[in-house]
Amino acid sequence: MTETSVNILLIEDEPQIRRFVRSALEEQGWKVLEAESGQRGLIDAGTRRPDLLILDLGLPDMDGVELIRDFRAWSNAPVLILSARTDETDKIEALDAGADDYLAKPFGIGELVARVRALIRRHVRQQDPSPQTAFGDICIDFSRREVLRQGGAVHLTPIEYRLLCALVSSQGKVLTHRTLMREVWGPNHNESSHYLRIYMSRLRQKLEVDPAQPAHFLTVSGVGYRFQF
């Protein structure tokens, strides 16, 4: 898969929404398959092997979270959730089940395309990992554990560095508080989530141009954090 030849499977029961999502994605040169039910979607996912899955969480015939779990059992392609629900616990459940990002309905074409592109980029990078990465005025060299800002070294504590790695390696993906705590402090951590918030704040202080209005280390209220280039 490259960034241009992408097969996207769209599982959504509303034909009107399918229509504009499809046209917006095709405009970008991506190929779109449609499925109007969860059952149909699972079959299509199995036979057509999409590079990315866009899934409406409120399907009438099956629970979207269940579908994600089934899909994740054999595929690591990115999953983007479309959700009309406002309850954060549903989103967290979907993200913990393996979804990568979510978009609350209603959403604009620009937002949709940006999210899809970010997910595709991450997927492409994962297949071809590079020890160096850069965003804003920051350069990271993972092989040398080095972080540079405008050429000057930035000192990060071990926890800050682990947090940075977790975020950057999952760029574009929403990481729930639980996932981040596990990645940074290990599976048996007993710190509560305020530790995460404090270290996140310090990371922003060190790496963002305007920490109060961050451009890369974004908060998703009630859910977790997302890193974007």
Added chain:
Amino acid sequence: MDTPSSLPVPLRYGLSIGACLLAMAITLPLRDKLDLANAVMLFLLAVFVVALRLGRGPAILAAFLSVALFDFFYVPPQLTFAVSDVYYLITFAVMLAVSLLTTGLVTNLQEEAERARRHEHQTRDLYELARNLTGAASLAQVEEAVATYLKPDSGKARLFLLNEGKQLDTSGCSELEKQLLNLAFNNKDAVSGEHDGAAPALYLPLAAPMCTRGVMLVQPAGAARSREHLLTMASLVAIAIERLHYVDVAQQTQLQMSAEKLRSSVLSALSHDLRTPLTSLVGQADTLAESSLMPEVLRDSARTLRDQSRAMNNLLTNLLDMARLQAGKVTLRREWQLFEDVISAGLQLLRPYLGNRPVSVELAPNLPLVEFDAVLLERVLCNLVENAAKYSHEDQRIEIRAFVEQQEACIAVCDRGTGFPEGKIEHLFDLFERGEAESAKPGVGLGLAICKAIMEAHGGRIDAANRPGGGACVILRLPLGNPPAFEDEAEHD
């Protein structure tokens, strides 16, 4: 079987004498042919039968009478009380002793049996009461079961239960009664007392496993039901009343839960059914607005369409939030976190709406952790920033400041717009209140009311004021509380 006491006393003594005479009548004609010992046996039998059937007194009479008759009619010299042979005195003594002993044994045994029967009767009645109470589905049925139990005494009972305030309901009682009732209730012990100055009354506390449920007044405390049995009855009644209480509680809870479930399913169905068409609307309009095939005029119309649809969605979100908040059933997911997270997340969400408008965020150094629900506070901030944008010019800066003031963590959202109309500030946060009575600006004044409801749910406040030099300022205040401890990592790299 007739009980010894079921016949009148003179008749019983008469029968006793008759029994002795009968024994004599049988043995007297055979006096010379039979050994005297046989006559003694028959007399003893008579005493035994009397003791068995007529009770203790008549049996003692029969014992003495038998000895006298034996002496007079049988022992030579006959027809006198004189005794020729001194050995007969021993016979008399043994005869008397055996008679009295038999009497004692038999009557004791009978009394014992009688007691046991009475006891069994009481137990059966209590069992009956317990069964009736178990089936009781209302307080009236409990009272009925108690009335049935007290019937043999023609006793009456009244229940004094707890009122809503968990106090003993003594309305309509005299001062003395109230004192006695409270005494029984507070000491959890039975109290005897006069009632109405007439029949003696017993005040029994209704002590159930969880708490004392009230006091039962029983009168008259008759003889058929002993005090112990009445106490047992009171505890059975107490358990029945407690059971009824919890049945009631469970029913209420279930009712509440199903009402709650209905409300939340209606809300989420509404949310889904209204958002789905809005999503199509926003998406399609956006497609048109971004399409290069369209003339610029039409693209502009499409952009308006999209923005209006988004505004409608905001309105919908506010309405649904308000419905949840007003039901009072919003559970806050409070966590200790930093203001900067929620401010940046809110601004991120509003970015498409704010466009190029300048926004400044000023965080006081070393802001503490504050406990709040991030999603709800983000909602408050978005409403305030949107308001600020709505009521000020496109290139006027919106300022957000976070600081600590007088033990409260505060966020101020300020603009340089038209400000609030004078005299309207105190009503700003009322439902459906808006700055200008009728204006072209969208919104129905729901936003600020929701902000207030959310802040109050957090135990916080929201204030509004006009700024010197023009513009409006809304300040959110949350109590500081006790943030959890934070241990900095030990650095060894």
